[in-house]
């Protein structure tokens with residue numbers, strides 16, 4: 001099942017129906033970003049823009065104007081330019097945006113600054129994600145100022161500027177059938193890639209070499225890009241939450257943490273597994289790993305419609321603290337340790353996050369001050385972890401430098417939940433068997 005142009009059009013219709021009367025909404029595409037001198041990073045479209053258009057060219061702007069007779073969906077896009085297309089490839093051009101994407105009207109980008117003040121003129125509400133894209137903010141300001149200067153000729157400047165996020169990001173938070181199918185495929189590819197990396201791992205390998213097996217597997221399965229920079233941390237590097245140097249040698253006796261997930265059709269997957277470099281967990285590694293695994297499984301089990309987001313996090317805090325207490329890394333009374341956040345040196349992040357087109361996807365976590373209840377169609381990660389800093393002198397030396405996180409992607413369903421990433425092993429027995437026998 002694929003996301004089609006009809007789906008993108010349907011999303012525009014849905015958003016148009018939510019927008020205030022007589023409003024105008026602006027959704028800019030991403031721009032190419034310089035890596036060094038005149039070399040650019042691979043292009044990644046802005047997720048809001050792609051969600052509404054399926055259009056993968058840089059610098060375009062989608063304009064939505066509910067009730068406009070000449071057309072409600074207008075695109076400004078790079079013009080057809082045979083000379084440039086020899087260098088940078090095919091462009092749809094305005095005609096392509098109308099014919100292939102189903103826009104009502106489309107204009108070349110060089111008309112944006114001259115046309116926008118006229119399009120905004122007379123619209124009472126201007127909706128866009130202010131503060132997200134500084135150069136675009138400056139352009140919008142210039143269009144508003146150009147309109148202000150024409151007030152004596154009868155121009156009417158919007159009275160209200162509103163954030164677009166509340167409508168658009170709520171739409172993105174609930175995944176439909178086609179989106180779930182893409183996310184399931186991305187999750188499956190990443191799960192298989194993690195299994196492949198487990199089987200390839202050897203002491204003496206460098207972290208970035210282990211990373212390359214993940215990237216290779218994903219690419220060979222049709223997912224060219226990763227959804228974020230993979231984290232591959234051997235030994236105490238696993239305790240650095242956003243470690244992306246990935247340049248250390250993997251040592252026998254250490255664990256290695258891999259947090260990586262591919263992106264497919266601009267949808268993310270996000271998996272973490274932690275396993276022994278030499279294929280066998282030591283006793284302290286096993287003990288700490290089992291605490292994280294039991295917590296992760298219990299948190300997934302607790303997921304169903306109606307359960308407040310915060311309850312899942314609180315459950316992870318309770319179970320991890322209990323585990324730390326039973327292993328002697330924390331001492332004292334369980335309730336007091338939770339109340340005083342004594343677990344924080346070992347568990348300093350939250351249980352997970354929304355997952356979708358962005359790895360840390362959009363959508364509110366709290367509404368009217370309360371953690372929002374889970375609902376069918378939401379996808380979130382469940383990723384408890386325990387990290388014992390190598391210089392933590394308050395614990396027995398056997399625990400120092402062990403970092404463990406286990407992360408799966410979970411869809412909330414009408415009746416409970418579905419783990420999208422279940423194809424990658426996570427029990428101690430299954431990991432050891434896979435690493436030793438390749439089965």
Ligand code: GLY
Nearest residue numbers: 228259270359383
């Ligand atoms: N890979 C980033 C995260 O797990 O949130």
Ligand code: MN
Nearest residue numbers: 259270271407
């Ligand atoms: Mn992750």
Ligand code: MN
Nearest residue numbers: 270381383407
């Ligand atoms: Mn995550």
